[in-house]
Amino acid sequence: MIPASFEYVAAATLGEAFGLLKKHPDAKILAGGHSLIPMMKFRVAQPALLIDINKVPDLAYIKEDAKWLKIGALTRESEFENSALIRDKYHLLADAAKMIADPLVRNMATVGGNLAHADPANDHPAVMLAYDAVVVVSGAKGTREVPITKFFTGPFTPDIAHDEILTEIRIPLRKAGDGGCYLKIERKVGDYATAAVGVFVRLGAKGVCEYAGIGLTNLGLMPIKATAACKVLMGGPLSDAKIREAAQLASEAAEPTSDWRGTEEYKRALVKTLTVRALKQAALRAAA
Amino acid sequence: MTTYPISVTINGQVHTGDVPARLLLVHFIRxxxxxxxxxxxxxxxxxxxxxxxxxxxxxxxxxxxxxxxNGAEITTIEGVAQGGQLHPVQEGFYQCHGLQCGFCTPGMILTSISLLKHNPDPSEDEIRWGISGNLCRCTGYNNIVKSVQYAAMKLAGKQPEVVIINEESTVREMAH
Incomplete structure (x- = not known):
């Protein structure tokens, strides 16, 4: 399959890319291209111009500062697998990254593209919802910080204006008592999730849960944060009863439809089971 | 249609062309x-x-x-053997019957070479995980896993051999 015809520019700087976006209402940004190029082959997307940002310097990094883990939008998924920092301290992200598509795709696919595509079947939206991450969106006039809970405004619709580009993702800096876990059921490597659950907890003194985030993948038209389930967990220790209650609420927060991956009932049951397992694993990691 | 001049190094040799933006890399190579x-x-x-x-x-x-x-360095299956000598991964596929129809083999070999570069002594699970983006419809993967194990041994400077134990082929280091 061959995409429809389009023009191509390899932008050297973000400024050049912003200018091109402003001038061309039908332009799209090409990062890893592993969602966009398949969509173009199927003619689901037919942009008039592709602006390739792969040669823009300084857009791929994983680094910590005093407050955040900062991830450049052009960071490839495989970099998470190779990063000792992510493996040792950001378990939710590490778990999710190795479940995305397959190893070859992960060498090209980017975290920024995964989020900017705003596909509810992508894994990073649920991960970032669980972490309560912040997305940095840049344009000619400067940058905006968008809380992840406000980033997805509709199906496949992120809060990014046409002449803006997602440039960075910020995850709260790891503290003692943090634990996370991502569990995904997929029919085969490379398939979208039948259901997946991302969990992040921050435990304080005596194991009191100060923050809990639960994100759901491919369980509705948009990425879902199971807010009611998170609330139940906060303010006390992660008891078995609380975990069970949260899992029930998470399965109610899911909005699955029956399809070839399973019935609605089956997917809700998966959410419940995966939430219990992920919370228990996250609590273990938080205590370690 | 607009075309774009590109220059790509494939297996050490520069290939140039004027290509439309929608030309896929695989078609440029082929x-x-x-x-x-x-x-x-x-x-x-x-x-x-x-x-x-x-x-x-x-x-x-x-x-x-x-x-x-444009400007990239690419290796394809044609660039894997050096000086008429099969790469250890190619030798592994040959010795362990790691292919039947052969259609997936070039991709399997390129992936396996990279896998062994990053993880010279992979477990069976790690091999299966590493090649999970490459599909084979013939072998059932078992002999591909053995091929990679053979190559890992060879790359580590050992001499592997394929023997039949309990009616199943197994890769092991040759006794001295």
């Missing part, structure tokens, strides 16, 4: 550079038959544009 060892299987980023080494990483060349490869 139809313009005439290196037909790289196969195009599913054309939908699933099967990995089109796997090449792109600037040091294995990727699916059906999901890159040829224009993206």
């Amino acid at each position: 139809d313009m550079a005439m290196l037909t060892g790289t196969h195009c299987g599913c054309d939908t980023t699933s099967c990995g038959a089109c796997t090449i080494d792109f600037n040091g990483k294995p990727v699916k060349s059906c999901t890159l544009l040829a224009v993206q490869a």
Whole structure:
């Protein structure tokens, strides 16, 4: 399959890319291209111009500062697998990254593209919802910080204006008592999730849960944060009863439809089971 | 249609061309550079038959544009053997019957070479995980796993041999 015809520019700087976006209402940004190029082959997307940002310097990094883990939008998924920092301290992200598509795709696919595509079947939206991450969106006039809970405004619709580009993702800096876990059921490597659950907890003194985030993948038209389930967990220790209650609420927060991956009932049951397992694993990691 | 001049180093040799933006890299490699060892299987980023080494990483060349490869260093299956000598991974596939129809083999080999570069002594699970982006419809993967184990042994300076134990082929180090 061959995409429809389009023009191509390899932008050297973000400024050049912003200018091109402003001038061309039908332009799209090409990062890893592993969602966009398949969509173009199927003619689901037919942009008039592709602006390739792969040669823009300084857009791929994983680094910590005093407050955040900062991830450049052009960071490839495989970099998470190779990063000792992510493996040792950001378990939710590490778990999710190795479940995305397959190893070859992960060498090209980017975290920024995964989020900017705003596909509810992508894994990073649920991960970032669980972490309560912040997305940095840049344009000619400067940058905006968008809380992840406000980033997805509709199906496949992120809060990014046409002449803006997602440039960075910020995850709260790891503290003692943090634990996370991502569990995904997929029919085969490379398939979208039948259901997946991302969990992040921050435990304080005596194991009191100060923050809990639960994100759901491919369980509705948009990425879902199971807010009611998170609330139940906060303010006390992660008891078995609380975990069970949260899992029930998470399965109610899911909005699955029956399809070839399973019935609605089956997917809700998966959410419940995966939430219990992920919370228990996250609590273990938080205590370690 | 606008065309774009590109220059790509494939297996150490520079290939140039004027290509439309929509030309996929796999088609540039097969139809313009005439290196037909790289196969195009599913054309939908699933099967990995089109796997090449792109600037040091294995990727699916059906999901890159040829224009993206301007200035890139690429290795295809034709560039794997050196000086008439099979690469240890190729030798492994040969010795362990790691292929039947052979369609997936170029991609399997490029992926396996990269896998062993990053993890010289992989477990069976790690091998299966490493090649999970490459589909084979013939072998059932078992002999591919053995082929990679053979290559790992060879790359570590040991002499592997394939023996039949309990009616199943196994790779082990040759006794001195």
